[in-house]
Amino acid sequence: MERVNEGAESIMYETKIAGVPMLIKFRNKKLWRIDKIDEELRERRTRKEAKLLIYAKKAGAAVPGVAAIGKYSIFMQKVGGKLLKDSKPSAHDMQTIGRYLALLHANGITHGDFTSANILLTKNGPFIIDFGLGVFSNSEEEKALDLLLLERSISKKDYANVRKAYTSIAKDHLTVTKRLNEIKKRGRYQTRTLA
Ligand SMILES: Nc1ncnc2c1ncn2[C@@H]1O[C@H](COP(=O)(O)OP(=O)(O)O)[C@@H](O)[C@H]1O
Ligand SMILES: [Mg+2]
Structure with missing residues (x-):
């Protein structure tokens, strides 16, 4: 099994199952946490991320398919492509x-x-990855923060295309945009951080 990426919270391994390339996102032990708490956190976050991926796919977004879930690991479809931050996306993308x-x-x-670091552009179009900080929520604040983080990580032109599609689908886009403007006026905003 080859280690392909090491993030803040997890290590990504690549393997093949029945000849199909798979990625394993493994939440590794954090030595500074008390063992019992560490295990609970890692298990809870692994379950939540897998659940979010499964529901995101059901919602109609392109996300990696979940093949199996371990205590601290998610076996998922490896989608090819490059991160949005390293690509030249089309207006359609x-x-x-x-x-x-x-x-x-x-x-x-x-x-x-x-952000553009959690979206892959593949030959089958964009895929959204890394639901590690995701939440099941209908809150306008959380929705607005998703838009804000993306806006901050891409060009004006690219963001304009995102907005175009978003506003044509999201029924509550006016209230979300209002909240987004409020957050910008506040100047400071808190994004989710990990314990
Ligand atoms: N399903 C996937 N297919 C292909 N590459 C992936 C997939 N999931 C993650 N990656 C790659 O692994 C990196 C880390 O994955 P990510 O879920 O973003 O973990 P982290 O929490 O460490 O940011 C991504 O930036 C991407 O390059
Ligand atoms: Mg990531």
């Missing part, structure tokens, strides 16, 4: 991303870390 975000939100899912 950006509109698809806006549509996926609207579908997630309409189905009570907010991503929590919706």
Whole structure:
């Protein structure tokens, strides 16, 4: 099994199951946490992320398929492509991303870390990855934060295409946008951080 990525919270391994490339997102032990708490946190977050991925797919967004769930690991479909932050997306790609975000939100899912580092552009279009900070929520604040994080990580032109699709689908886009403007006026905003 090959280690392909090490993030703040997890290690990504690549393997093949019946010849199909799979990724295993494994939440590793954090030595500074008390053992029992560490195990509970990792198990809870693994379950939640897997559940969010499964519901996101049901909502109609393109996300990696979940093949199996372990105590601290998610076996998922490896989707190819490059991160949005390292790509040149088309207007259509950006509109698809806006549509996926609207579908997630309409189905009570907010991503929590919706930046160009958590979207892959593949030959089958954009895929949303990394629901590690996601929440089951219908809150306008959480929805607005998803838009804000994306806006901050991409060009004006790309964001305009995201907005175009988002506003054409999200029934509550006016109240979400109002909240977004309030957050910007506040100047400071809190994004979710991990214990
Ligand atoms: N399903 C996937 N298919 C292909 N690459 C993936 C997939 N999931 C994650 N990756 C790659 O692994 C990296 C880390 O995954 P991610 O879920 O974002 O973990 P982290 O919590 O460490 O940010 C991503 O930036 C991406 O390059
Ligand atoms: Mg990530």
